[in-house]
Every structure is written in C-alpha cells, then in structure tokens.
Amino acid sequence: MGLDGLFAGQVARTPHAVALVHEDQRVTYQELDTWSNRLARHLSARGVTPGSIVAIHLERSPQLIATLLAALKAGAGYTLLDPQFPADRLTTVLGQTDPAALVTQSHLVALPTPAALIDLTVDTPAISALPGTPVETGGHPESVACVMFTSGSTGVPKGVAASHRALAATFIGPDYLNFGPEQTYLQSSPVSWDAFALEVFGPLLHGGVCVLQPGQHTDPHQIAELVERHRITTLQMSASLFNHMLDEHPAVFSRLREAMTAGETASPAHTAKALADHPHLHLVNGYGPAESMGFTTAHLIGGPAAAIPIGRPVAGKHAYVLDENLRLLPPGVPGELYVAGHGLAHGYIGQPWLSAQRFVADPHGAPGARMYRTGDLARWSQDGALEYFGRADQQIKLRGFRIEPGEIESALLRHASVAQAAVLIREDRPGDKRLVAYVVAADGAVLDLPGLRRHAVAALPEYMVPAAIVPLDALPLTVNGKLDR
Helix, strand or coil, rough: CHHHHHCCCCCHHHCCCCEEEEECEEHHHHHHHHHHHHHHHHHHHHCCCCCCEEECCCCCCHHHHHHHHHHHHHCCCCCCCCCCCHHHHHHHHHHHHHHCCEEEECCCCCCCCCCCEEEHHHHHHHCCCCCCCCCCCCCCCEEEEEEECCCCCCCCEEEEEHHHHHHHHHHHCCCCCCCCCCCEEEEEECCCCHHHHHHCCCCCCCCCEEEEECCCCCHHHHHHHHHHCCCCCCCEEEEHHHHHHHHCCCCCHHHEHHHEEECCCCCHHHHHHHHCCCCEEEEEEEECCCCCCCCEEEECCCCCCCCCCHHHHHHHCEEECCCCCECCCCCCCCCCEEEEEECCCCCCCHHHHHHHHHHEEEECCCCCCCCEEEEEEEEEEECCCCCCCEEHCCCCEEEEEEHHHHHHHHHHHCCCCEEEEEEEEEEECCEEEEEEEEEECCCCCCHHHHHHHHHHHCCCCHHCHHHHHHHHCCCCCCCCCCCCC
C-alpha cells in the first residue's frame, strides 16, 4: 500500500480529529482528505500521470501538505522547492526532475519550466468545484513518492528518489518514537530537509496532530512559543538546535514528552542536563542519511555518558561497519558505515553512475539486496551500539597522518567543562597547516584552556592534539540548524 492508502486508512479511523494546525487554522483529517482529493483530480486533468513528478513551490501551510498528498493520490511523486532557496538552485531541481506540473502561488518568484503551471491563488475556485470523493489512482509501494535533494560534492544538488515503501517503513513499525494519536508534532524543519517527512507523516499516518510553524526559517524563539501554545509532545531537532533550545529556552523540555536529536554528533553535556532537569523526557539520538529516509538507527539516551551512540538499526533496517573490502568489522574497530533494509531509496534521479557508486550489492543480505555507502565512519561498541566518528571525506591529512576531526571532538567533549566542539584545519600561512579546536563551555562552567589542553594530550596521540583551542560563545549554524563549518 502507498502512503496515500495509509493516510486514507487513518482518515477512515479518525475523520473528525484535527490533522493540521497553522496559526489560527485547524484542519481535520476528513477536510484534508477531501481537499487533497479535489486537487488530485485537478492535477490529473492538467497532465499529471502515475509515475510522473509534481514540483511543489509553496510556503509552509496546510496547502503544502494537501498538495503533496494530492500528488501521491494522483499516482505521482513530489519534490519540494523551498521558497527561501535561490531561484537558480530551484531551476536546477526542476531541470533534474522534469516535473509534469509545478504547483505554486502568484506571490512567489516565477520559475521557468515547460511543466503545467498550477497557481493555487488563481485555480482554487476551480479546484473547489471538483468532487472530494476518493480518487481511483494512487501510489504503488515501489513507485517514487518523493525526490529529496541533498548537496552534491560537485556543487550540483543530488535528487534522492524515495519509494512509498521506503518512507512507510520509516514511520510504520519502528518504535524509536511513540507514534500514536495522542502525539502532537511540530513541523519546523525546512521543507527541503529529510526530517520534514518525519514531522508530517509521523503524525498523519498515526492519527496525531501536525502543527506547522509559520514562516520558512527555523526560529528557536517561535518554536518555544508554539510548544507552549499548542502543547507539542514531540520535537525533532538537529543537535545544534537542541543545544541552543536547552541553553536559551529550557522550559520547552518541561512540556515535551519526546525529543529527538539528529544530523550531528550529540552533546553529552546537553543531553545529560536535559535528562537531569526533565527526567520524564523520552530523549532519542537518531542517525540516517536522506538515502535511507533520514532515520536508520536510534539510541534512547538513559543518562550521562562520555559520548552518545547513534544506537541500533530501527525495525526493518540494517547497518554494517565494513572495511575497504566490504568485510564486517568486529566491535571496537572503526570502518565505513553502510545501511540497508526497507528504507533505502531507489537512487539518485538522473544520475545512474552515481547511484551505482553509492548503492551497491549487499553481500551480507538476501540475494538481490542493496546497501548504501554512507561515507560516515563508525564502530560497534561492545554492547552492540553504533558509535559515530564523522564523515570519511572530512579526513584531514597533516604531516603524513590521516586525522578524523570527529575523534578529536569526541575527546574534547569528554571534558566536563566542554558542551560543544568543532575541529578544523587552518592554513593562515601557506604551507603551515594547524589543527584548531573551537569549544563552547558547558552551562555554568568556566573553560580552563591549559587544563583542556592537558586533557587532550592525555587522550589523543600527539599529532591529533590541536595546536590552538579557541573559546566561543556559540558555534555558528546554517539555516538548517546544523554546524556551519
């Protein structure tokens, strides 16, 4: 069954329950279903066919959610064009996906495309006149449900083609969060981010409520207000945003039942403080690339720890730590992390050579199974959890040594006074490369830089000890809330 069929089943179970909240607007499951059925008919009449792609260029709103559901009901997949992105990037995405239709509104920047243009500002009266009964088309489990774009090493974004089955496997069955009708999620991640799917389908496939943050930017102050106003139970954040919320808006966590941090290495100091101050909190550290629908492994954080693992594979997914010959490595030995199972994407749209390079045969799975080469470094702990060490392509070569910044950052984070750390290589003078660590003090702590250096010397080989340790009030973040290196 496709995502549209799963949503239809939930509508039948809870037709009058609230599905979406946006500012003062509340939309029930039945209203959302009827609205998206009408729009699906309009899409089909404008040339959208099963297997095609619908590009959605809308601001965060109930119309955005109805449109992506309509695309699925029409048998198509969708790709989301973030209005805050430069027009050139959005045009590149349109060129790669070759959509059958572009759904937008007239107040947004016009994008050049030969696709059928559906302007909801103009077309809403015609759409409203169409029948709101269920449509006959829909998604097949193996059909492309969405195309998510990630950064490419060549500078050209990569479109990850995800099937209905891959997305459904991430939100139906796994228990890393308590999916259910009593949960209220906040959708605050950028629409271009893979976490968007969790914040939308997590509640809508289980009878929960999805509260849409007004505006396009992730705003910590607004998040705090929305958590209080709408009694949000479940909040997903990047590790950097989690740290900021705990430092600047700690009352948020007294309201939440669940918090999930992902996308970066979790801060042991912040997670320990969150649990000490809010022992009721179900706090999860998650991991997963967009190529595996964003959530592949999860670790329920139970208390203070020197480092926070990324945990074990969620139900239906697999993880391997392999050497360069794709052999399984034993606990304690670092290697490259590969992921497999039901959550894998089909590949990169329009880039078969790159798909073949990253999505490879799984020698440890069933015949015909595939796995995805993440490019991340990890190892299994003795108790069966994965420990993350950063990107393989962030390796630094200094004086003939290969160095993983993540390993140095982990060592610095084990010092009680450090809440956050980032390690870079600096070359202020040609030929003079040095390791520099940037650190943020833990809440209430005073950084003892000589003591921190002694800690690093005791924990690391000489060639991995930073030449300089620089204190900062906060680490810089990107618009997605991740560390801006």
